Amino acid sequence: MTKYSKQSRFLIAVDCIVFGFDGETLKLLLIKRSFNPEKDKWSLMGGFVQATESLDQAANRILKQLTGLEGVYLEQMYSFGETNRDPIERTISVSYFALVDIHKYEKQISTDFHAEWVPLKRIPKLIFDHQEMVELAKKSIRYKAALHPILFELLPSRFTLPQLQNLYESVFNTSIDKRNFSKRVLATGLLIKLTDKDKAGSKRGAYYYQLNMQKYYANFQAFINIIPNPDSLQN
Amino acid sequence: MTKYSKQSRFLIAVDCIVFGFDGETLKLLLIKRSFNPEKDKWSLMGGFVQATESLDQAANRILKQLTGLEGVYLEQMYSFGETNRDPIERTISVSYFALVDIHKYEKQISTDFHAEWVPLKRIPKLIFDHQEMVELAKKSIRYKAALHPILFELLPSRFTLPQLQNLYESVFNTSIDKRNFSKRVLATGLLIKLTDKDKAGSKRGAYYYQLNMQKYYANFQAFINIIPNPDSLQN
DNA sequence: ATTATTGGTGTGATCTCTACACTATTACCA
DNA sequence: TGGTAATAGTGTAGAGATCACACCAATAAT
DSSP: OOOOTTSOOBEEEEEEEEEEEOSSOEEEEEEEOOSSSSTTSEEOEEEEOOTTSOHHHHHHHHHHHHHOOOSOEEEEEEEEOOTTSSSSSOEEEEEEEEEEOHHHHHHHHHHHSOEEEEEGGGOOOOSTTHHHHHHHHHHHHHHHHHHSOGGGGGSOSSEEHHHHHHHHHHHHTSOOOHHHHHHHHHHTTOEEEEEEEEOSSOSSOEEEEEEOHHHHHHTTTSOOOOSSSGGGOOO | OOOOTTSOOBEEEEEEEEEEEOSSOEEEEEEEOOSSSSTTSEEOEEEEOOTTOOHHHHHHHHHHHHHOOOSOEEEEEEEEOOTTSSSSSOEEEEEEEEEEOHHHHHHHHHHHSOEEEEEGGGOOOOSTTHHHHHHHHHHHHHHHHHHSOGGGGGSOSSEEHHHHHHHHHHHHTSOOOHHHHHHHHHHTTOEEEEEEEEOSSOSSOEEEEEEOHHHHHHTTTSOOOOSSSGGGOOO
């Protein structure tokens, strides 16, 4: 058997861009790096791929180790391979983005781990090319959310239309007419109206909805049409 | 300075799925592998990333070395990292897809190199997980072409509407009303009608068109709408 | 001159999208 | 306890987009 003996071998990292939504603001989960180089600088959730695990497994493991998060929406985004992106040793990074219901994990994350939710508008300087990864992730989530119902992954299992609209408006940095928004959203057939209301956000209270999981999984790759004038998505 | 001394290092490959269109049929460029393992089996265009080059540079170099192709549309698609995907030694593969005007390169490829254009419908068994890469590439090109004008990259600089329609019908495996097709395509404003005709395909002859490169580059990320009922894209 | 072949064009019906404004509910406070 | 402030919820009409559909035009070959 031949070996590929003459070829170079490289470190492979996985970096995760973790999005969360608290009902008000889109946030990213960042961490203070615990090892050199760039110790104590802000960083995405990252780590090296081990010999025994696939890329997806590595992404899930790293997310779990650094934050306790498990079973969340996680999707491979892009691989970064500039030769000098890590100053110590050449490392290829396979980036993933994750969408998380922020409430499910909020306490857990800040107590057990040293990760923090930071508003997307106030991301500090990050190590290496993580800034670039964040920019791409913002673009990717917008692009995908304009076509597919991924944003539900950011919400609790019961949510109101105003919350949902708020989320869409945050992601697309726009404002949407609520009459048209509700028509579009309900037309997808993805939502089930519940009988009780969320009284927290208003005096009148807003009806809770939940996803029709059947349809959600069945239609995940079909196009939806929630954003008006999707042509003009600004990057 | 710390080193990442305890971590595993891996081979990184780049594999390119190269699409071409001869006016009739969508094809992939395949190659008979010239080295072990799996020597003489059909394979995508692939090679190892060198220490001195980025992923994009590696993809371009490999394409050039194996086929002579240069300056073609090339886009990173996905990274494959199952631990056993290469039986000799663990290798992470970063896949790219390329879109090529087949006529520009047809002779060059078959004489100088040992690559061959194979109709997409008749792809032979491929090594490793290359089959899976091809499937993903088919999906990706369809997905992207439903939204963006990438398919022009497969055509010569002067082309006719029937040729273009034929290409769309091949990619989406559907048939489109030609009146509606021409309206949609012309409505994009991307095409410039020329004064001469292609007499090869018919007695009457069909007008040549060329891309308005200004608008093409300016609107590349905007959504276009050429496929009727894009919802029902089958994977 | 006839025929066969492919290219090119327009309209009306239906559906979708958009813009737009008022009433309902209730917590809170005077 | 009545009033007020704040948010939730709903319908319609005009414009625009999409779709289905059929005929004439050009010309090479016979």
